[in-house]
Amino acid sequence: MESVLKTHGLTKLYGGHQAVSNVSMNVQQGDIYGFIGRNGAGKTTLIRMVVGLAAPSTGSLELFGSTNLSEGRKRIGTVIESPAVYPHMTARQNLEVQCRMMGIQDKRVINDTLITVGLDPQDKKKAKNFSLGMKQRLAIAIALIGSPEFLCLDEPINGLDPTGIIEIRELIQRLNQDHGITVLISSHILGELSKLATRFGVIENGVLIQEFTSEELWNKGEDLEKYFVSIMKGVQA
Amino acid sequence: MNRLLKSDLYKLSKMKSIFICALILIVMGIGLIFLLDFSGTMVQTAVDNGVSIELNGSEEQALQIFTNQTAASLFPSSLGGDGVLFSIIVISIFVACEFGFGTIKNIASRGFSRTKIYLSKLIFSCGVAVFFSLLFCAAYTLTAAGLWGWGDAGPEFWKNAAGLLGLNLLLNCAYASLFTMISSLIRQTGGAIAINFCVMSFAPMLLELLQMAIEKLFHVTMAFQLSSYTLSANMNALTEGALQNDIVLRVLFVGIGFFVVTTIIGLYVFRKRDIK
Numbered sequence: 001m002e003s004v005l006k007t008h009g010l011t012k013l014y015g016g017h018q019a020v021s022n023v024s025m026n027v028q029q030g031d032i033y034g035f036i037g038r039n040g041a042g043k044t045t046l047i048r049m050v051v052g053l054a055a056p057s058t059g060s061l062e063l064f065g066s067t068n069l070s071e072g073r074k075r076i077g078t079v080i081e082s083p084a085v086y087p088h089m090t091a092r093q094n095l096e097v098q099c100r101m102m103g104i105q106d107k108r109v110i111n112d113t114l115i116t117v118g119l120d121p122q123d124k125k126k127a128k129n130f131s132l133g134m135k136q137r138l139a140i141a142i143a144l145i146g147s148p149e150f151l152c153l154d155e156p157i158n159g160l161d162p163t164g165i166i167e168i169r170e171l172i173q174r175l176n177q178d179h180g181i182t183v184l185i186s187s188h189i190l191g192e193l194s195k196l197a198t199r200f201g202v203i204e205n206g207v208l209i210q211e212f213t214s215e216e217l218w219n220k221g222e223d224l225e226k227y228f229v230s231i232m233k234g235v236q237a
Numbered sequence: 238m239n240r241l242l243k244s245d246l247y248k249l250s251k252m253k254s255i256f257i258c259a260l261i262l263i264v265m266g267i268g269l270i271f272l273l274d275f276s277g278t279m280v281q282t283a284v285d286n287g288v289s290i291e292l293n294g295s296e297e298q299a300l301q302i303f304t305n306q307t308a309a310s311l312f313p314s315s316l317g318g319d320g321v322l323f324s325i326i327v328i329s330i331f332v333a334c335e336f337g338f339g340t341i342k343n344i345a346s347r348g349f350s351r352t353k354i355y356l357s358k359l360i361f362s363c364g365v366a367v368f369f370s371l372l373f374c375a376a377y378t379l380t381a382a383g384l385w386g387w388g389d390a391g392p393e394f395w396k397n398a399a400g401l402l403g404l405n406l407l408l409n410c411a412y413a414s415l416f417t418m419i420s421s422l423i424r425q426t427g428g429a430i431a432i433n434f435c436v437m438s439f440a441p442m443l444l445e446l447l448q449m450a451i452e453k454l455f456h457v458t459m460a461f462q463l464s465s466y467t468l469s470a471n472m473n474a475l476t477e478g479a480l481q482n483d484i485v486l487r488v489l490f491v492g493i494g495f496f497v498v499t500t501i502i503g504l505y506v507f508r509k510r511d512i513k
Contacts, residue, residue, distance in 0.1 A: 051346035054511040073348035080346075084339035089251055101244035101344065142343055152346075 010059035019045040021206040034197030035186035042206035043186035077143030083135040087128035098145040117141040133164030194224035241357040258323035266376025307388025308381040313478035315377040316405040320369030329429035332420035351508040366413035411495035418503030
């Protein structure tokens with residue numbers, strides 16, 4: 001199976017503080033890779049290095065088996081922390097901006113993407129009037145423009161109500177199963193991540209301390225939350 | 238790069254602030270001419286009623302300023318930088334809001350080089366500054382032409398006007414580069430507007446104070462005025478209307494110098510800093 005993301009000793013220093021320390025990981029095609037960690041563990045910093053928003057202090061990464069990162073990043077869609085949308089523009093106009101940037105002239109792409117994320121009835125509504133859940137879906141729609149093969153989602157369900165959480169979870173599952181999109185998703189809401197991810201990576205103090213699959217977790221008979229707590233206790237001891 | 242430019246052009250077209258500022262500039266340009274006309278009428282009436290009005294000790298000069306104006310004689314005063322304040326507003330919003338909304342992440346994470354992203358913003362910022370300058374100049378001059386005619390607008394006038402306008406647009410691009418640099422450093426719309434406004438307004442005064450302090454502390458006399466090497470001082474110099482060699486050279490030096498230095502600094506910092 002093709003590797004979509006491979007990191008080799010990725011480290012990020014902010015002054016004297018090591019936000020990410022020597023992380024080597026591998027995300028395979030078709031995975032939904034769940035990044036678990038406490039607040040400030042280094043999840044967001046790592047994702048920002050993957051998508052090019054932050055430069056690693058040391059280490060390297062490969063995207064789709066190549067070190068040509070600018071080409072690789074054209075095949076990635078990103079949602080980092082809060083949804084990044086133009087509030088004064090409608091959903092349709094937000095996607096139009098992205099289409100022009102990606103060189104896509106076919107307007108059907110906008111219609112199809114709005115339908116995929118379930119925002120087609122609100123396409124003419126300004127983003128500032130959207131609920132948080134709708135903004136998150138719009139942010140995912142923006143990330144989907146250009147037909148990315150790899151989605152990096154950082155805390156996409158933060159602040160959502162239960163209905164919003166279910167909608168985003170089902171959307172991610174549809175994108176993975178129906179469209180074959182590999183997903184790297186970080187969250188500290190473990191209950192939701194356990195229903196979604198096929199592989200997990202636990203990060204603490206910038207260090208990737210453990211990786212395991214959902215199958216391995218199932219075979220242990222463990223609940224993800226309890227397993228994560230036991231890992232943290234082991235780290236602190 | 239083309240795709241970034243198309244995307245940025247679309248974003249600009251959806252910004253209400255650019256249309257509001259353009260409208261205000263047109264109204265300002267037209268309004269200033271009518272104000273001048275009104276003042277001229279008042280002065281003429283006063284003089285006709287025996288009131289003595291002098292400018293620099295001369296009644297003739299006062300009458301010349303407030304009456305006997307034409308579009309050709311007023312054209313240089315339209316290049317005094319009235320559009321710069323509005324450029325501050327639009328450029329600061331255009332550049333800094335990408336960071337405020339977080340949408341810069343949508344651009345920077347798609348494989349575009351930081352250089353191209355910055356240059357796309359710079360190109361349109363220059364476009365906004367040039368557009369506002371031309372708009373004000375057109376509104377001002379055409380209104381004057383409508384009220385008082387063109388006056389002495391022969392080939393010499395147009396040659397001089399083209400030179401003045403070209404230099405004015407160079408200074409506007411230099412301002413745009415400065416505002417783009419500051420907006421991309423501050424990364425916050427309100428802060429960018431405030432800092433850009435302070436830099437535009439107070440830099441000449443601060444340079445004068447600095448020069449006074451240096452001359453007093455070190456008991457030296459500098460051969461040139463530091464404040465005459467600011468963008469605003471050079472814009473004001475163009476309103477005199479004369480394209481003397483020393484003024485042209487100084488404007489070129491200041492305009493190109495500011496443009497190049499601020500572009501290099503802005504690019505360097507934008508490439509190095511992480512995007513949060």
